Structure formats: C-alpha cells, structure tokens
Amino acid sequence: xxxxxxxxxxxxxxxxxxxxxxxxxxxxxxxxxxxxxxxxxxxxxxxxxxxxxxxxxxxxxxxxxxxxxxxxxxxxxxxxxxxxxxxxxxxxxxxxxxxxx
Amino acid sequence: xxxxxxxxxxxxxxxxxxxxxx
Numbered sequence: 009x010x011x012x013x014x015x016x017x018x019x020x021x022x023x024x025x026x027x028x029x030x031x032x033x034x035x036x037x038x039x040x041x042x043x044x045x046x047x048x049x050x051x052x053x054x055x056x057x058x059x060x061x062x063x064x065x066x067x068x069x070x071x072x073x074x075x076x077x078x079x080x081x082x083x084x085x086x087x088x089x090x091x092x093x094x095x096x097x098x099x100x101x102x103x104x105x106x107x108x109x
Numbered sequence: 110x111x112x113x114x115x116x117x118x119x120x121x122x123x124x125x126x127x128x129x130x131x
Contacts, residue, residue, distance in 0.1 A: 040123070049123040056118035082115035094118040101120065 020070035020088065023107045024063050024095060030103060032060060045102050055080070056094055068109050069095070 032041040032052075039057025041050045052060055058079070062072055073091055077084040098104045 051121040051123055053116065053118055053121070055116050056120065059118060079113060080115040081112040087115070090117050094120060097120040103120075 020073065021068060021109045023066045023068050023109050024072065024104050025066040025107070026060070026063050027103055027105050032057075041103075043101065043103060048101070050101070050103070059091065059094060063104060066107070 027045070029044040030041050031044075032039055034040075034057070038054055039052040039060050041052060041060070042048075043050065055076075058076070059072070062075060069092070073084065073088045076082070076091060077087045080087065095104065095106075099106060
C-alpha cells in the first residue's frame, strides 16, 4: 500500500526515513551497507549514498528532491523520477520506512 | 559552488565475496 503511494501523484508529500538495522560505510566515494534484516550487502553508489545521508532524519520526498536538484546537475523532473525509483528499490528491501506527511 | 555530476541512483546487491575480497 505504501509502495503504491510512492507511485501516486502525491508521492512527494510522503516522508521517508532510514529503517533500523542497517550499517553503512563509505568505500571509494560510494556507500556500502549491510542490512541485518535481509542479511545482504548493498552498494548505494555515490548519489544513493547522498540520499542515504539525507534520510537519516525523517524528510518529505519533495524536500529531498529539492536538495538533490540543488546539489547535482540534473533537471528536477528527472531527479524526482529517478530518486523515487531508488526509494522504491530501498523500500522493497526494507531499508527505509515511508510515512504519510 | 559547482554542482556535482548526476548519476542515476541504483541499489546494487553485492555478494559477500565481492564486498570483502574484491
């Protein structure tokens, strides 16, 4: 149900935050993480690592996208679309929690 | 301040041997 929300027109009003039980570290400019929930290791990459930093505290997706668009050379629409796709991937792996605003 | 280059964020699942030993 929440994932469906991430694909709706109101997705940028939702709040995302890291889920508990993940250990992350920087490796060659990319963020590598271990999830105690899934028992898997993940590479979030450089931009994914920045997203991970930004969701240390609850943040609404619109503000998250605004911050990314101000820091990176990218059109806001593309930034939002690709950031949402990444958040969906993380949600499916139980790496984040999504809450209504 | 110059903006950084955007790369599509992807969640890559690693296997342990890749993570620990290259």
